[in-house]
Amino acid sequence: MTVADASLSIAAPAASAAPVGAAAGAPAPSSPCAAGDALVELKDVSFGYTKDRQILSGVTLTVPRGKLVAVMGGSGCGKTTVLRLLCGQIRAGAGEVLVGGKPVATMKRDEMYAHRRRLGMLFQFGALFTDMTVFDNVAFPMHEHTDLPDEIIRDLVLMKLNAVGLRGTAQLKPSELSGGMARRVALARTIALDPQIALYDEPFAGLDPISLSVVGQLIRRLNDALGMTSILVTHDVAESLKIVDYIYFISEGKVVAHGDVASIKASTDPFVRQFVDGEPDGPVRFHYPAKTLAEDFA
Numbered sequence: 180m181t182v183a184d185a186s187l188s189i190a191a192p193a194a195s196a197a198p199v200g201a202a203a204g205a206p207a208p209s210s211p212c213a214a215g216d217a218l219v220e221l222k223d224v225s226f227g228y229t230k231d232r233q234i235l236s237g238v239t240l241t242v243p244r245g246k247l248v249a250v251m252g253g254s255g256c257g258k259t260t261v262l263r264l265l266c267g268q269i270r271a272g273a274g275e276v277l278v279g280g281k282p283v284a285t286m287k288r289d290e291m292y293a294h295r296r297r298l299g300m301l302f303q304f305g306a307l308f309t310d311m312t313v314f315d316n317v318a319f320p321m322h323e324h325t326d327l328p329d330e331i332i333r334d335l336v337l338m339k340l341n342a343v344g345l346r347g348t349a350q351l352k353p354s355e356l357s358g359g360m361a362r363r364v365a366l367a368r369t370i371a372l373d374p375q376i377a378l379y380d381e382p383f384a385g386l387d388p389i390s391l392s393v394v395g396q397l398i399r400r401l402n403d404a405l406g407m408t409s410i411l412v413t414h415d416v417a418e419s420l421k422i423v424d425y426i427y428f429i430s431e432g433k434v435v436a437h438g439d440v441a442s443i444k445a446s447t448d449p450f451v452r453q454f455v456d457g458e459p460d461g462p463v464r465f466h467y468p469a470k471t472l473a474e475d476f477a
């Protein structure tokens with residue numbers, strides 16, 4: 180199932196960039212959700228790892244409850260940084276990061292622990308523990324974060340593996356899995372604790388087209404079947420357009436475009452077109468800044 184044609188309820192303008200439908204001259208949502216429906220919000224967030232280099236500059240984005248939202252942009256634009264802000268691993272230099280209406284930056288230790296329990300994270304390059312079986316990999320967060328008896332954990336692990344179609348691999352080691360299967364086990368581990376919010380950092384990286392599509396469909400189905408809200412960080416425009424409800428594009432630390440799937444596809448915004456059509460040159464330059472050719476070759 181895809182939600183490519185999902186149309187979303189609209190309310191007050193909330194984002195920092197014009198929605199792409201506006202650029203295309205068509206009516207378009209100004210925010211992916213009605214006021215009060217937001218589960219995750221970044222409000223005018225700025226952040227730099229160092230004082231002399233801003234990574235995010237005034238990013239505003241909204242993730243409605245129950246939806247699957249993609250955050251896309253070129254390598255190094257700050258996508259993983261957005262996820263780290265949501266987890267409370269780093270704090271915004273300015274602006275607010277709100278989850279369920281609560282600012283992550285001011286959470287006390289206990290609140291932060293409870294907050295993280297509600298998040299399921301599929302890390303970029305997130306490898307499985309190679310010396311553990313598939314079963315133990317998925318059971319790991321359950322043992323770490325709950326006091327559930329072993330027999331309950333056993334049933335839960337098998338249910339999670341069943342959800343990704345890999346119950347039969349429970350006793351295998353990660354080295355006995357294909358890359359696509361390993362990613363699905365990582366998905367099972369992400370949802371091990373029934374998170375309210377699933378964060379996926381580049382879940383498609385390095386997968387063949389079939390595995391990629393399987394993982395994409397699973398992300399959509401898990402979101403809907405488990406009543407989660409999901410944020411998908413990826414460069415993969417084609418797969419995202421098949422599965423997500425709404426897309427934010429980040430470039431040079433700012434949200435440069437956003438919209439639902441139909442408005443992104445119809446957009447004439449040069450940045451969106453370059454990304455969607457995979458053009459090597461455009462608003463995102465092919466050439467790294469340099470002296471002119473005349474200066475270098477004269």
Ligand SMILES: Nc1ncnc2c1ncn2[C@@H]1O[C@H](COP(=O)(O)OP(=O)(O)OP(=O)(O)O)[C@@H](O)[C@H]1O
Binds near residue numbers: 303
């Ligand atoms: N711990 C860190 N300390 C200093 N700079 C960092 C740190 N982590 C990331 N950066 C820098 O911040 C910028 C954004 O990094 P981030 O990992 O968020 O990018 P990204 O959009 O996820 O990229 P990719 O698509 O390659 O994963 C990059 O220029 C990176 O070099």
Ligand SMILES: [Mg+2]
Binds near residue numbers: 258259260303380
């Ligand atoms: Mg990243």
